Amino acid sequence: MTPQGTSQADVAAAGVGDAGELLDLSDESPETLYRMMSENGWGDGLPVVAPTPSRVEGMLAGYPGSVDEVLAILPPRFGSATVRTVAVNAVMAGCTPDVFPVVVAAVRALSHREFNLRGVQATTHSVAIMVAVHGDIIDQAGYNAGFGTFGPGCRANATTGRAIRLILLNIGGGRPGDGDASTQGQPAKYTYCFAENTLASPWPTYARSRGVTSASAVTVAGVEGPHNSHDMWSTRAAPIFEKIASVMTTLGSNNAPMIGSEFFVVLCPEHAAQAANDGWSRQDAQLFLYDHARLPWRVWQRHHPTRFGLGAPWLADIDDPDALMPMVSPPEHIRIMVAGGPGKHSCVIPSWGIISQSVTVPVEVW
Amino acid sequence: MSVQVMRPDGAIAEAGHTLAPARRVLTGARIGVLDNGKPNAGLLMTYVAEQLAERAGSSKPLVLRKNAAHPAPDEVLDQLRSEVDLVITGSAD
Numbered sequence: 001m002t003p004q005g006t007s008q009a010d011v012a013a014a015g016v017g018d019a020g021e022l023l024d025l026s027d028e029s030p031e032t033l034y035r036m037m038s039e040n041g042w043g044d045g046l047p048v049v050a051p052t053p054s055r056v057e058g059m060l061a062g063y064p065g066s067v068d069e070v071l072a073i074l075p076p077r078f079g080s081a082t083v084r085t086v087a088v089n090a091v092m093a094g095c096t097p098d099v100f101p102v103v104v105a106a107v108r109a110l111s112h113r114e115f116n117l118r119g120v121q122a123t124t125h126s127v128a129i130m131v132a133v134h135g136d137i138i139d140q141a142g143y144n145a146g147f148g149t150f151g152p153g154c155r156a157n158a159t160t161g162r163a164i165r166l167i168l169l170n171i172g173g174g175r176p177g178d179g180d181a182s183t184q185g186q187p188a189k190y191t192y193c194f195a196e197n198t199l200a201s202p203w204p205t206y207a208r209s210r211g212v213t214s215a216s217a218v219t220v221a222g223v224e225g226p227h228n229s230h231d232m233w234s235t236r237a238a239p240i241f242e243k244i245a246s247v248m249t250t251l252g253s254n255n256a257p258m259i260g261s262e263f264f265v266v267l268c269p270e271h272a273a274q275a276a277n278d279g280w281s282r283q284d285a286q287l288f289l290y291d292h293a294r295l296p297w298r299v300w301q302r303h304h305p306t307r308f309g310l311g312a313p314w315l316a317d318i319d320d321p322d323a324l325m326p327m328v329s330p331p332e333h334i335r336i337m338v339a340g341g342p343g344k345h346s347c348v349i350p351s352w353g354i355i356s357q358s359v360t361v362p363v364e365v366w
Numbered sequence: 367m368s369v370q371v372m373r374p375d376g377a378i379a380e381a382g383h384t385l386a387p388a389r390r391v392l393t394g395a396r397i398g399v400l401d402n403g404k405p406n407a408g409l410l411m412t413y414v415a416e417q418l419a420e421r422a423g424s425s426k427p428l429v430l431r432k433n434a435a436h437p438a439p440d441e442v443l444d445q446l447r448s449e450v451d452l453v454i455t456g457s458a459d
Contacts, residue, residue, distance in 0.1 A: 021373050022372060025368065052370065078378055080376045088374045
């Protein structure tokens with residue numbers, strides 16, 4: 001079936017330098033595709049699905065707008081992420097058309113000024129793009145919000161995160177050592193997508209807490225990988241969240257010298273239920289963590305001189321060495337959501353710092 | 367069996383930047399530093415700028431700061447454009 005306005009001829013019609021340019025290959029074996037990727041500096045090192053015009057056409061099926069629409073200009077290469085080019089990368093990543101609306105929305109979100117994609121792509125930090133999926137699209141597209149939501153085994157989770165990375169590699173030019181100066185990188189730079197477990201959450205959805213009320217939404221954030229925080233024994237919320245605060249309180253993350261940035265706290269359903277049983281709202285959890293995730297000022301001073309240029313100006317006027325400084329401010333920057341299956345393991349996800357803010361946007365499903 | 371595939375990279379949206387021409391004569395050149403706040407960046411670049419200013423016979427360098435992870439604000443660039451002839455910048459970790 002030929003989608004309205006999107007024929008194979010249309011898909012292949014654009015000129016040199018656009019995704020419409022076709023490359024001739026002897027076959028679509030993994031070896032031939034690897035050779036093509038290597039010769040052009042593309043890919044993430046893993047096998048890809050050959051982005052034939054028919055597969056790209058299938059990915060674009062039903063898209064309600066123009067496939068030439070530029071969703072974003074992606075630094076540092078400043079490549080044009082058209083709907084078509086994004087679809088090429090989605091095919092390569094192994095996406096089904098069901099998840100393509102999430103990929104499109106995520107690319108739009110990455111272009112928001114406050115996300116600072118240019119900095120996220122180029123930094124020496126190990127920052128990766130976390131993609132959190134919210135709402136009806138989770139079931140519609142087969143995302144996993146339960147057991148192992150951050151890990152392997154679910155095509156929707158795995159390929160959505162991978163598509164975003166391929167887009168940033170191929171269109172954005174953020175290649176290790178060339179465009180992406182990340183000193184060590186990290187595994188989450190391959191793929192980093194999970195889904196919010198709305199059914200298990202005692203609070204309104206995360207997207208709604210950020211003012212996005214559409215049926216489906218996606219959040220993108222420049223962050224580290226998840227840091228586990230487990231509590232198997234507590235029958236009250238406070239000890240659970242004291243442990244979470246302890247995981248947040250680390251000198252090594254970018255959150256330390258940059259008060260004002262974000263933390264993501266992804267609670268397992270059982271920890272969230274305990275908080276709710278104690279009468280805590282999401283805001284109560286944020287305030288508790290804000291109050292408990294702190295370091296003495298003398299420790300800050302020793303490790304993070306205020307002249308570094310990224311600290312809040314008011315830090316220079318603190319004269320009590322024992323004053324406890326918050327790891328994050330304001331409390332609302334502790335972004336709390338629920339995901340995962342049974343078991344008492346939550347996680348803390350530090351951000352790259354105040355120089356990038358997460359973005360939550362609606363997902364238009366067609 | 368032969369197959370055709372589509373490019374994943376897309377067109378480049380912005381034209382490449384060209385370098386400003388090198389200044390042939392240093393004498394009299396006003397020297398500036400755009401310090402991005404990285405550790406010791408200002409120290410190193412200001413030292414170099416002071417040496418250049420002494421050789422050029424010009425006044426003390428103008429040292430301005432920016433955030434390491436964001437482009438320099440317009441007002442900083444405007445001040446550099448109007449008050450200096452040569453800028454030392456660009457320090458990473």
